[in-house]
Amino acid sequence: MSSKITTATDKKQAILDSALQLFVSNGFNATSTASIAKAAGVATGTLFHHFPTKSDIMSQLFLSIKQEFANNMVSNTQLSGDIEKDANNLWQKAIDWAIAQPLKQLFFLQYSMSADIDIAVRKQAMTSILGFVVELIEQGKQQGIIANFPNELLLENCHGQYLAAIRFFTDNPQLGSNPQHRSASFKLFWHAMKAQ
Missing domain, CATH: 1.10.357.10 (Tetracycline Repressor, domain 2)
Incomplete structure (x- = not known):
């Protein structure tokens, strides 16, 4: 069984979960969208598909x-x-x-x-x-x-x-x-x- 994120809902939730962790630990301004995408295991383009801005x-x-x-x-x-x-x-x-x-x-x-x-x-x-x-x-x-x-x-x-x-x-x-x-x-x- 793969642990890959498969559905759009899963990807969106992974982005939110990663953002929560990073915003709390690093602050909003010090957290980049690229770091959120990386932590979520999604492409930056996928992040922007779900969320146009930070x-x-x-x-x-x-x-x-x-x-x-x-x-x-x-x-x-x-x-x-x-x-x-x-x-x-x-x-x-x-x-x-x-x-x-x-x-x-x-x-x-x-x-x-x-x-x-x-x-x-x-x-x-x-x-x-x-x-x-x-x-x-x-x-x-x-x-x-x-x-x-x-x-x-x-x-x-x-x-x-x-x-x-x-x-x-x-x-x-x-x-x-x-x-x-x-x-x-x-x-x-x-x-x-x-x-x-």
């Missing part, structure tokens, strides 16, 4: 990881209607995902707020892929539980709080399963979101 690779990588992240958060999650409880469940699942996906977590930490990700791509990730978070915020605002600030600002705050938490657990991996620290990470997040 920025297109970055955008697709960002959106696909965000989608995986979102899918993980909502899988087997029953929202109860208790906004704080639902937010805590989603928060803990998000932290679990980050701990289980160290390379993708590092990618988020490096690029989530980077100018290397087009603003339209970041907006698509926040409002479309993570639309269930927007819905939860809206419900919380309507019930007077979440502060009545503009959704875009609340989403950026959520995102910043999450990145701070996963940075903490990255730097202190022994605390990733510590219930007190996990609970405290949510309480800090919730304190910033709730209505006063």
Whole structure:
């Protein structure tokens, strides 16, 4: 059985997987399309067939990881209607995902707020892929539980709080399963979101 990459889907995924590794280890600007193609085991022309520019690779990588992240958060999650409880469940699942996906977590930490990700791509990730978070915020605002600030600002705050938490657990991996620290990470997040 050959280990050669055979289908277009396999080649595209190999390019994304290689780009993820190289962007995290070398940075976006220091990673060439030729190095991505080489690491993926595809011709440079094949890479450009799938992704006309390096920025297109970055955008697709960002959106696909965000989608995986979102899918993980909502899988087997029953929202109860208790906004704080639902937010805590989603928060803990998000932290679990980050701990289980160290390379993708590092990618988020490096690029989530980077100018290397087009603003339209970041907006698509926040409002479309993570639309269930927007819905939860809206419900919380309507019930007077979440502060009545503009959704875009609340989403950026959520995102910043999450990145701070996963940075903490990255730097202190022994605390990733510590219930007190996990609970405290949510309480800090919730304190910033709730209505006063």
